[in-house]
Every structure is written in structure tokens, then in C-alpha cells.
Amino acid sequence: MLIRHPELIPSSEITPKECYLNRRRFLSSGAFTAAGLALGGGILSAREAFAGEKLQTVKSPLTTTGEELTSYKDITTYNNFYEFGTGKSEPAIYAKDLPVRPWTLRVEGKVKKPLTFDIDALLKLRPLEDRVYRHRCVEAWSMVVPWIGYSLSEFIKQCEPLSSAKYVQFLSWYDKRYIHWPGQTGIHWPYSEGLRMDEAMHPLTLFTFGLYGEALPNQNGAPVRVVVPWKYGFKSAKSIVAVKFLDHQPETTWNDLASDEYGFYSNVNPNVDHPRWSQKTERRIGLPFYEQKRTTLFLNGYADQVGSLYAGMNLKKDF
Numbered sequence: 001m002l003i004r005h006p007e008l009i010p011s012s013e014i015t016p017k018e019c020y021l022n023r024r025r026f027l028s029s030g031a032f033t034a035a036g037l038a039l040g041g042g043i044l045s046a047r048e049a050f051a052g053e054k055l056q057t058v059k060s061p062l063t064t065t066g067e068e069l070t071s072y073k074d075i076t077t078y079n080n081f082y083e084f085g086t087g088k089s090e091p092a093i094y095a096k097d098l099p100v101r102p103w104t105l106r107v108e109g110k111v112k113k114p115l116t117f118d119i120d121a122l123l124k125l126r127p128l129e130d131r132v133y134r135h136r137c138v139e140a141w142s143m144v145v146p147w148i149g150y151s152l153s154e155f156i157k158q159c160e161p162l163s164s165a166k167y168v169q170f171l172s173w174y175d176k177r178y179i180h181w182p183g184q185t186g187i188h189w190p191y192s193e194g195l196r197m198d199e200a201m202h203p204l205t206l207f208t209f210g211l212y213g214e215a216l217p218n219q220n221g222a223p224v225r226v227v228v229p230w231k232y233g234f235k236s237a238k239s240i241v242a243v244k245f246l247d248h249q250p251e252t253t254w255n256d257l258a259s260d261e262y263g264f265y266s267n268v269n270p271n272v273d274h275p276r277w278s279q280k281t282e283r284r285i286g287l288p289f290y291e292q293k294r295t296t297l298f299l300n301g302y303a304d305q306v307g308s309l310y311a312g313m314n315l316k317k318d319f
Contacts, residue, residue, distance in 0.1 A: 053215040055148050060129035062151075062203060064229070064302065069132065070143035072212045074286040079219045080137065081238060082187060083172070084180045091219035094180040098173065098218040098239065105224065109245040110165035115158075119223050123209055125158065126150040130213075131206060136268045136300045138232040142282045147227055148210035153201045155243075161197075165245035169194040169252075170226060170237035187253055193237040194250035194264070195228065198309055204229055204302065208236075230302040232266045263319035267310070268300040272319045 081091035084098075103119040128148050135143045156168070174190035199205065206227040209216060216222040221238030228235050234254050244250070254262035261275055270280045283292035299306055310318075 054213060055123075055128055055210045055215060057128045057130045057148055057210075057213065060131045063130065063132045064204070064305070065132050065134055065144060067132075067134070067144045069146055070284075070286045075143060075145055075211060076217050076219060078143075078285055080139075080233065081219055081221070083174065083189070083191070083239075084219065090180065092217075095218035097178040098222060099175075099178070100218065100223040103223050103241075105240060106242045107159045107245075108242060109169075110162040110247055111245050112160035112162065117158075122155070122207075122224060126154045128209060133204075133206070133227060133229040134297075134300050134302075135227075135229065135233055136282060136296070138234060138262065138266065138274060138279075140274075140277060140279060140282045140296075141285055142294075143285050145227075146212055147206055147208050148213070149206045149208035149227070151203045152205040152207040152226055153203065155207050156200060159243065159245065161245040164247045166197050167194055167246045167249055168197060168200040169244040169246055169250035170240050171242040171244070172237055173239040173241045187257060190241075191237065192251060192253050193226075193235055194246075194252050195235070196249075196309075199228070199306075202306060202309065204305055230267060230299040230306050232268060234262070235266050265310075265315070265318050267315060267319070268296065269298060269315055269319065270296040271298075272316055 077092045078088045079091040080088070081095060084091040084094040101119075105117045105119065105122065107115040107117070127150065129150055130146060130148060132144060132146045135145050170193045172191035172193075176189075179189075195205070206229075208221070208225050208227045209223065211217075211220060216225065221236075224240050225238040226236050226240065249264060252264060254266075255264050268279075273279050279296055281293055282296050284294060285292075297303075
């Protein structure tokens with residue numbers, strides 16, 4: 001399949017989708033209601049319909065790679081989302097139960113006053129931008145993803161954090177009524193991640209609502225997530241329901257579970273191996289096997305943009 005670069009065409013037309021997405025195109029045409037639509041004898045809920053919604057976007061100057069895009073199929077069927085199973089293919093199967101409407105995001109901690117945002121208000125807060133980023137997983141695989149969103153800093157400004165706020169914590173959705181095998185992973189839910197304030201305010205840190213011209217599929221973190229392209233993928237919290245501004249480094253899920261394997265910073269660094277495998281190389285998902293292997297880039301190739309955030313730090317110690 002030929003994939004053209006996003007600057008040549010609108011994001012919604014970057015590459016043809018597989019035939020199974022025809023249902024989503026139909027749903028996004030406006031022929032459904034929030035109450036649901038009878039189709040083939042069944043009822044499609046609002047949360048199922050939203051996943052295929054087209055998003056109006058503008059081209060972003062912060063698109064940072066001209067590499068060939070990973071296909072929509074690979075991006076949406078090869079996922080880590082442990083709330084919906086530990087296998088890479090399981091989230092695409094089980095995350096259909098994620099209730100993305102209604103959805104609110106609460107803001108707490110070191111802010112002028114606690115706030116609650118509705119997801120639809122967040123979608124309208126700023127123009128949605130197309131941004132193509134490299135995505136690197138700590139398991140040494142990578143993708144190139146055409147995300148949709150705007151800089152997280154734009155949202156943070158609306159939250160009016162106090163000067164004492166030095167870190168931002170993200171808490172993901174969790175409801176044991178919907179979770180698939182919740183006790184299997186040993187994780188203490190809900191999923192928690194965090195950034196230092198200057199990392200969160202960096203223009204590349206993306207408050208993310210979609211990919212490939214459409215609203216985020218559930219398995220990719222619907223309806224809102226963050227994407228921090230110079231860090232390993234688990235730092236980019238999915239399905240966020242709360243943002244907390246703190247004066248101290250927050251507890252984060254993987255760092256708490258195995259601090260020797262998953263540091264708080266978790267910047268992509270080929271010189272700091274995972275205790276169980278090398279990080280010097282990675283494999284690009286979706287390419288033929290003999291073309292997948294490539295050299296890992298320091299800070300995932302974003303060193304020129306974000307390297308100054310870590311000036312003077314020992315990144316082998318603060319990994």
C-alpha cells in the first residue's frame with residue numbers, strides 16, 4: 001500500500017483504510033443519534049459511534065518527521081492498554097466497552113480553583129492540529145503516527161496552576177465493571193503517569209484527541225490522552241479522567257511497579273538499556289521483517305527540541 005506524506009494531502013485522506021472501517025465512515029456521516037442507531041438488529045451506543053468521528057484539523061508546524069506513516073490498521077491493533085488485556089491484540093477487542101460519552105476531566109491540586117471540563121468543550125478549546133510523531137515503546141518497537149490535538153500547554157493555561165505546581169499527574173479511566181482481567185497484571189489501578197511541569201508545557205507535548213483524521217479509537221486512549229514523543233510510550237497516559245498539579249513528583253504506575261526497569265523520566269535513550277533487553281535498536285511495526293530493525297535515536301530524534309530540558313542531568317541515573 002502506497003502511503004504519501006501528510007503535507008501533500010489532508011490528514012483524513014492520508015491513506016486508504018481497510019474495508020472493515022466502512023462502518024465507522026457510515027457512523028461519522030451524521031446518520032446516528034446519541035441514543036444509538038439500530039443497525040442489523042443491534043443498537044450502536046454513542047461510545048461506539050464516536051470512535052469514527054471525523055475531526056476538523058489544521059496543518060501544524062510542529063509535525064516533526066517525514067517518515068512513512070504506520071498504517072491505521074497496525075496503529076489500532078497493536079497496542080498496550082493493560083486495562084483491556086496484556087496481549088497486543090486484546091485492547092482492540094475489549095476496549096469497545098470503554099464509555100467515552102459522557103466524559104469529563106477534573107482538575108485538582110495546586111490550581112487557583114478545582115475545575116471540571118467536558119470533553120466536547122476541550123475539543124473546541126483550540127484548533128486541532130495534525131502532527132506526525134515517532135512513537136517508541138520501551139519494549140523496543142516503534143511506529144510513526146499522525147496524531148491530532150493541540151499542545152498540552154494550552155489546556156494547562158486554562159487550569160491556572162499555582163507557582164508551587166512543579167509536576168503534573170495524569171490519572172486514567174478505571175471502572176472494574178468494564179475492565180478485562182483487572183487482577184492479572186499486578187497493577188494498582190487507576191493508571192497513573194506524570195511529567196515535570198516544563199516537560200508538560202513543552203510545545204511538543206500533545207493533548208491528543210485523534211489520529212488519521214478521526215477521533216481516537218478506544219484502544220488508542222479515547223477520548224483524550226497525552227503524547228510525549230521523546231519518551232517511551234507508557235509515559236503518554238490514555239483515557240484521562242483527572243489531571244493533578246503537584247508540588248512533588250507523583251507516584252506513577254510502572255515506576256512504582258518496577259523502579260529498576262521504568263524510571264520516572266523514561267526518556268528514549270539508546271545508552272540506557274532495559275535490564276532485560278537492549279534499547280540500542282528498535283523494530284518498526286508494519287514493515288517487512290527484514291526492514292524493521294533500525295537504530296534507536298536519542299530522545300527519539302527530538303534532542304534538538306527538548307534536550308535543553310535535561311541540561312546538567314545525569315540521564316543514566318535519572319532514566
